[in-house]
Amino acid sequence: MAVWGERLAGVRGVLLDISGVLFDSCEGGGVPIPGSVEAVARLKQSQLKVRFCTNESQKSRGKLVGLLQRLGFDISEGEVTSPAPAACQILKERGLRPHLLVHDDILSEFDKIDTSNPNCVLIADAGDAFSYKNMNKAFQVLMELENPVLISLGKGRYYKETLGLMLDVGAYMKALEYACGVEAEVVGKPSPEFFKNALQVLGVEAHQAIMIGDDIVGDVGGAQRCGMRALQVRTGKFRPSDEHHPEVKADGYVDNLAEAVDLLLQQVDK
Amino acid sequence: MAVWGERLAGVRGVLLDISGVLFDSCEGGGVPIPGSVEAVARLKQSQLKVRFCTNESQKSRGKLVGLLQRLGFDISEGEVTSPAPAACQILKERGLRPHLLVHDDILSEFDKIDTSNPNCVLIADAGDAFSYKNMNKAFQVLMELENPVLISLGKGRYYKETLGLMLDVGAYMKALEYACGVEAEVVGKPSPEFFKNALQVLGVEAHQAIMIGDDIVGDVGGAQRCGMRALQVRTGKFRPSDEHHPEVKADGYVDNLAEAVDLLLQQVDK
Numbered sequence: 001m002a003v004w005g006e007r008l009a010g011v012r013g014v015l016l017d018i019s020g021v022l023f024d025s026c027e028g029g030g031v032p033i034p035g036s037v038e039a040v041a042r043l044k045q046s047q048l049k050v051r052f053c054t055n056e057s058q059k060s061r062g063k064l065v066g067l068l069q070r071l072g073f074d075i076s077e078g079e080v081t082s083p084a085p086a087a088c089q090i091l092k093e094r095g096l097r098p099h100l101l102v103h104d105d106i107l108s109e110f111d112k113i114d115t116s117n118p119n120c121v122l123i124a125d126a127g128d129a130f131s132y133k134n135m136n137k138a139f140q141v142l143m144e145l146e147n148p149v150l151i152s153l154g155k156g157r158y159y160k161e162t163l164g165l166m167l168d169v170g171a172y173m174k175a176l177e178y179a180c181g182v183e184a185e186v187v188g189k190p191s192p193e194f195f196k197n198a199l200q201v202l203g204v205e206a207h208q209a210i211m212i213g214d215d216i217v218g219d220v221g222g223a224q225r226c227g228m229r230a231l232q233v234r235t236g237k238f239r240p241s242d243e244h245h246p247e248v249k250a251d252g253y254v255d256n257l258a259e260a261v262d263l264l265l266q267q268v269d270k
Numbered sequence: 271m272a273v274w275g276e277r278l279a280g281v282r283g284v285l286l287d288i289s290g291v292l293f294d295s296c297e298g299g300g301v302p303i304p305g306s307v308e309a310v311a312r313l314k315q316s317q318l319k320v321r322f323c324t325n326e327s328q329k330s331r332g333k334l335v336g337l338l339q340r341l342g343f344d345i346s347e348g349e350v351t352s353p354a355p356a357a358c359q360i361l362k363e364r365g366l367r368p369h370l371l372v373h374d375d376i377l378s379e380f381d382k383i384d385t386s387n388p389n390c391v392l393i394a395d396a397g398d399a400f401s402y403k404n405m406n407k408a409f410q411v412l413m414e415l416e417n418p419v420l421i422s423l424g425k426g427r428y429y430k431e432t433l434g435l436m437l438d439v440g441a442y443m444k445a446l447e448y449a450c451g452v453e454a455e456v457v458g459k460p461s462p463e464f465f466k467n468a469l470q471v472l473g474v475e476a477h478q479a480i481m482i483g484d485d486i487v488g489d490v491g492g493a494q495r496c497g498m499r500a501l502q503v504r505t506g507k508f509r510p511s512d513e514h515h516p517e518v519k520a521d522g523y524v525d526n527l528a529e530a531v532d533l534l535l536q537q538v539d540k
Contacts, residue, residue: 132397139428139437143435
């Protein structure tokens with residue numbers, strides 16, 4: 001067992017990132033990361049509470065869960081914290097009517113949101129919909145607002161598909177921030193509100209919870225700032241330089257989710 | 271005459287921005303800003319030295335000058351300082367082979383540049399070529415380099431076409447900087463080297479020169495940091511809030527180039 005394994009003592013709840021931890025996505029589908037289907041099953045059979053905490057904003061929660069189920073994962077929509085539903089709540093509470101720059105596959109999440117006469121811009125991981133024309137339209141909407149509000153579902157730099165690294169929404173958020181002189185409001189990891197909401201649903205305190213993710217900043221750093229512990233997996237977008245990140249140090253690094261679950265269950269069984 | 275007109279005393283050379291000062295561009299052409307054709311002619315008939323200093327990076331210098339000539343301007347290619355030729359010189363000096371993310375209309379400027387097996391990325395105002403696919407390719411090239419070098423032709427936030435404000439290369443530069451964790455090298459205004467090169471060709475010292483532009487940061491702030499004076503015109507991308515910019519104060523604000531030339535020639539005639 002890794003020398004740092006004792007840092008896992010007292011964990012009662014586990015937050016799992018999805019992309020890069022459970023599976024690697026690719027156009028039209030995805031491939032499970034070896035051992036992850038079984039690892040999720042073992043976690044859910046244990047006494048640990050489990051919730052999935054993702055920044056996925058290219059697919060609706062329903063489509064994502066459907067894909068994961070087809071890949072063999074034991075997961076249901078109600079177990080997933082994702083940014084689109086959280087954003088819808090914020091939009092309603094603040095009377096915001098978004099101009100949406102999102103992927104078609106997530107539009108259904110905003111079915112009940114008024115998008116007429118927009119007074120803010122909401123962007124998500126839009127993939128090919130991040131065309132110059134669409135970016136320029138979002139830019140123009142922001143420039144015409146007296147108090148421009150830009151909401152971004154996550155601020156990831158990139159994610160990994162089977163074919164390679166792909167630009168994530170954070171890059172386009174930065175482009176609009178710079179062009180318009182605004183600061184975006186991030187809904188999703190690493191926003192503390194997002195983690196806290198997931199913990200609340202899970203029913204555990206931050207100090208009793210651990211986040212497992214492939215993003216050293218968004219997953220590990222964000223969770224630690226909320227008082228949680230966090231492991232980084234060496235799958236997905238992990239890069240060796242992450243283990244020497246200038247600002248964030250994970251409580252542990254594991255080869256994959258299977259190894260993380262092994263270590264967690266050894267602690268629980270003690 | 272404006273009370274600040276005396277600040278124009280001793281000017282011997284004038285650097286003129288092009289887009290938003292001489293003309294407003296639109297798809298496939300442009301419209302002269304009223305009075306600008308005559309203003310350029312009057313300047314060139316005076317004893318003042320004149321050079322055009324542009325960040326235009328969507329068209330080659332030849333295409334830009336051809337368009338301006340058709341609009342009635344007295345201008346030749348040799349009178350224009352623009353970023354693509356300056357970038358080519360840097361690429362050759364440093365043995366850099368760029369992956370180009372640029373508009374088709376400027377590709378000819380890079381005819382003599384080796385683009386095989388790229389060891390840097392060069393971006394310009396690519397317009398519709400700023401697709402997700404092309405941005406992702408540039409991102410992937412940078413991520414695969416041990417020492418990623420990103421060169422950006424200008425870092426403008428936006429420019430104005432007849433139909434409205436348009437996102438400029440600076441926004442996409444910020445996107446790649448964030449995604450790759452690099453800092454771009456900017457060739458063009460407000461880079462001091464770029465202004466100094468224009469002044470050298472003009473044969474005047476910075477304190478004898480004035481920049482006239484529509485960009486409070488790129489034109490006015492950049493020129494002032496080089497020891498030049500600078501006027502902002504209230505045409506092109508000018509916005510009323512520019513006159514209360516938190517960091518940059520122009521030596522004067524004029525309604526358009528015609529007014530700037532009136533004031534300059536009054537000082538010369540004294």
